[in-house]
Amino acid sequence: MSETPLVFMVVTLAFLAVFIVVDLFVIGRRPHVPSTKECARHIAFFVGAALVFGGLLWLVAGPKPAIEFYSGWLTEYSLSIDNLFVFVIIMGEFAVPRLLQKYVLSVGIAIALVLRGVFILVGVSLIDRFTWIFFIFGAFLLYTAWKVARGQDEEEYKENRLVASLRHVMRISDEYDGERLRVSKDGVSYFTPMLIVFLAIGTTDVMFAFDSIPAIFGLTRDPFIVFTSNVFALLGLQQLYFLLGAMLDKLAYLPVGLSIVLAFIGVKLILEALHGNSLPFINGGEPIAAVPEIPTWLSLAVIVVAIGGAAVASLVKARRQGLKLSRRDPGED
Secondary structure (H helix, E strand, O other), rough: OOOOOOOHHHHHHHHHHHHHHHHHHHHHOOOOOOOHHHHHHHHHHHHHHHHHHHHHHHHHOOOHHHHHHHHHHHHHHHHHHHHHHHHHHHHOOOOOOHHHHHHHHHHHHHHHHHHHHHHHHHHHHHHHHHHHHHHHHHHHHHHHHHHHHHOOOOOOOOOHHHHHHHHOOOOEEOOOOOOOOOEEOEEEEOOOOHHHHHHHHHHHHHHHHEEEEEHHHHOOOOOHHHHHHHHHHHOOOOHHHHHHHHOOHHHHOOHHHHHHHHHHHHHHHHHHHHOOOOOEHHHHHOOOOOOOOOOHHHHHHHHHHHHHHHHHHHHHHHHHHHHHHHHOOHHHH
């Protein structure tokens, strides 16, 4: 059950609905490449809105839900930035015109919101009935952390079987025709590559949800906080895509920071599962009451230090590389 007053939840969901409609279906429908200034303003607005929301949550529900929200939002936002690597590769793989990329991202984010909503409902239902599911979530996050640390998540985009099979059973044109999914040439109907791009983004969003939902449940079981953390993390993602598009290769240590966060949350989930469940091969089949519980403030501290440290280290490395290049003697090449 949520500790947040019902009136506050209803008002929040109404405001978020407006934000989503404006961000995805008003601004997102305008086919243009946003300027750096426009992107910065948009992102600053939604980051500020998330910070204000956390403060209001602190006032109406107390510090614990607010800290859980900040922890969840930072985690989901960090994962969203990492996912931009894959979006960049997908856009390049299917040669999406730059003017249409904003529209594609709008549809992809809308799909992600729906999928994450479904995953949250399923996750809450499973946790209420089977708390031992935290063992599975924890193990999955540890495995994901290992993959992220090795750089296996964003090395290259591999077309999944659904997308690949469609190429063999459907007529797909070679060129885009604006936002249209279907065109007619010489009396023959073709699907445009836009359909394939939507399917690639949508099916990739499913994999993103598998990463993000277990991570957020490791920080809070409140479905309201889980949902709002995800929504605030996805709002403004279009502008973040264009702002960071040229900088993603400079965030060299972001995977390291993310792997630390995911591994920490994975351990936290397993400890919580050990605390509340009995296993026949541990402690004589009795729950382990002495298992330490990781406080919410510590989770927030680890997330801030890991992600913040990775960002600072990445910028320092990029700056040093830039200085080395600027000092290099042209005759050396």
